[in-house]
Amino acid sequence: xxxxxxxxxxxxxxxxxxxxxxxxxxxxxxxxxxxxxxxxxxxxxxxxxxxxxxxxxxxxxxxxxxxxxxxxxxxxxxxxxxxxxxxxxxxxxxxxxxxxxxxxxxxxxxxxxxxxxxxxxxxxxxxxxxxxxxxxxxxxxxxxxxxxxxxxxxxxxxxxxxxxxxxxxxxxxxxxxxxxxxxxxxxxxxxxxxxxxxxxxxxxxxxxxxxxxxxxxxxxxxxxxxxxxxxxxxxxxxxxxxxxxxxxxxxxxxxxxxxxx
Amino acid sequence: xxxxxxxxxxxxxxxxxxxxxxxxxxxxxxxxxxxxxxxxxxxxxxxxxxxxxxxxxxxxxxxxxxxxxxxxxxxxxxxxxxxxxxxxxxxxxxxxxxxxxxxxxxxxxxxxxxxxxxxxxxxxxxxxxxxxxxxxxxxxxxxxxxxxxxxxxxxxxxxxxxxxxxxxxxxxxxxxxxxxxxxxxxxxxxxxxxxx
Numbered sequence: 001x002x003x004x005x006x007x008x009x010x011x012x013x014x015x016x017x018x019x020x021x022x023x024x025x026x027x028x029x030x031x032x033x034x035x036x037x038x039x040x041x042x043x044x045x046x047x048x049x050x051x052x053x054x055x056x057x058x059x060x061x062x063x064x065x066x067x068x069x070x071x072x073x074x075x076x077x078x079x080x081x082x083x084x085x086x087x088x089x090x091x092x093x094x095x096x097x098x099x100x101x102x103x104x105x106x107x108x109x110x111x112x113x114x115x116x117x118x119x120x121x122x123x124x125x126x127x128x129x130x131x132x133x134x135x136x137x138x139x140x141x142x143x144x145x146x147x148x149x150x151x152x153x154x155x156x157x158x159x160x161x162x163x164x165x166x167x168x169x170x171x172x173x174x175x176x177x178x179x180x181x182x183x184x185x186x187x188x189x190x191x192x193x194x195x196x197x198x199x200x201x202x203x204x205x206x207x208x209x210x211x212x213x214x215x216x217x218x219x220x221x222x223x224x225x226x227x228x229x230x231x232x233x234x235x236x237x238x239x240x241x242x243x244x245x246x247x248x249x250x251x252x253x254x255x256x257x258x259x260x261x
Numbered sequence: 262x263x264x265x266x267x268x269x270x271x272x273x274x275x276x277x278x279x280x281x282x283x284x285x286x287x288x289x290x291x292x293x294x295x296x297x298x299x300x301x302x303x304x305x306x307x308x309x310x311x312x313x314x315x316x317x318x319x320x321x322x323x324x325x326x327x328x329x330x331x332x333x334x335x336x337x338x339x340x341x342x343x344x345x346x347x348x349x350x351x352x353x354x355x356x357x358x359x360x361x362x363x364x365x366x367x368x369x370x371x372x373x374x375x376x377x378x379x380x381x382x383x384x385x386x387x388x389x390x391x392x393x394x395x396x397x398x399x400x401x402x403x404x405x406x407x408x409x410x411x412x413x414x415x416x417x418x419x420x421x422x423x424x425x426x427x428x429x430x431x432x433x434x435x436x437x438x439x440x441x442x443x444x445x446x447x448x449x450x451x452x453x454x455x456x457x
Binding site for chain 1: 263264265266267270274279280281282283284285287288289291292293295296299305308309312313316317320321392393397408409411412413417418433434436437440441443444447448
């Protein structure tokens with residue numbers, strides 16, 4: 001097969017959609033005879049497919065089109081979109097690098113590595129965001145838990161209304177030492193009621209688990225404060241804190257000092 | 262293997278500034294585009310004007326071609342729009358043409374219609390088709406089969422190899438030889454008609 005036949009063979013394959021090298025394509029585009037052959041093959045295809053209209057002679061038509069384009073110079077770069085331009089730049093850049101570099105495999109690896117770095121950075125950024133979100137969430141939960149525990153400690157251990165240092169409101173305070181709980185297993189639904197003349201029953205056996213009657217208490221406990229306690233307890237019963245604090249409230253409500261007996 | 266790959270390769274070359282690549286696209290699709298134009302106008306001259314304008318527009322807008330559709334689909338739309346605009350413009354002009362009744366017979370349009378109805382022109386069109394059919398029938402059977410499967414059935418080389426029960430390389434060479442023979446015969450017939 002001669003050079004001309006070889007070139008025509010490449011044209012025939014290219015017309016059918018087979019890939020050819022850039023150098024082969026350039027050789028065709030620079031050869032007027034090859035371009036004429038391309039036109040002949042295209043005409044054969046059009047004729048066989050019935051695409052040639054009657055009474056039409058298109059000899060020289062393509063030359064007239066190119067001449068008309070040349071007559072009105074137009075800067076193609078104005079119409080190339082950014083994306084297309086980037087694609088062309090990337091492909092041109094790659095081709096330039098390929099032409100310069102002899103080690104094509106290393107070049108491909110470098111390109112692949114660069115892509116990997118980009119992917120790794122993106123993954124790291126995602127992971128960092130997730131970590132920050134997780135830490136923030138943990139910190140919020142921890143702070144809420146800390147506040148709850150602190151609040152409980154402050155309210156129960158340190159601010160006992162029946163001790164001197166925790167007196168709230170008017171009236172004399174009375175120091176009452178904790179006593180042993182009586183019938184503690186029955187303390188479930190305790191109702192604390194305080195009368196103006198509340199009496200503390202010195203006999204622990206007479207303590208009514210359902211109703212806390214403090215007779216002759218002279219405890220000097222502020223009724224408003226106790227109401228606040230009651231309301232708070234009612235609210236806390238609806239929360240998990242109730243399980244922790246409930247027996248402490250009862251303990252406070254039922255505390256009877258041995259000294260009062 | 263896809264004919265669209267060829268178009269994409271050429272389009273990319275055009276976008277890089279290679280005008281010869283666009284020349285190849287024009288040569289490939291000139292008949293199709295003129296056929297489209299012929300559906301809107303009645304004479305060859307106007308059809309070629311529409312086709313030429315279509316390709317010029319396509320060249321100027323080639324940078325915007327992203328390959329989302331095939332190149333022919335893209336240029337087909339340009340051709341339709343160009344043809345419609347041409348017809349609309351021509352209709353507007355014809356409204357303003359004040360043709361005297363006595364001059365109707367000498368009106369350019371009627372003359373062109375006369376030319377179109379010339380039997381000689383009709384024969385010439387038929388002759389073109391006859392040339393292709395005659396040339397195709399004169400091919401050896403395996404070459405004729407290869408060309409019919411490729412050009413009419415638009416089969417890929419791989420499918421043709423399976424159909425014809427031969428290697429892909431044989432398919433390529435048969436198609437190439439068929440085209441060479443057809444091209445040679447058509448050139449001879451064209452020269453023969455010219456002399457006549």
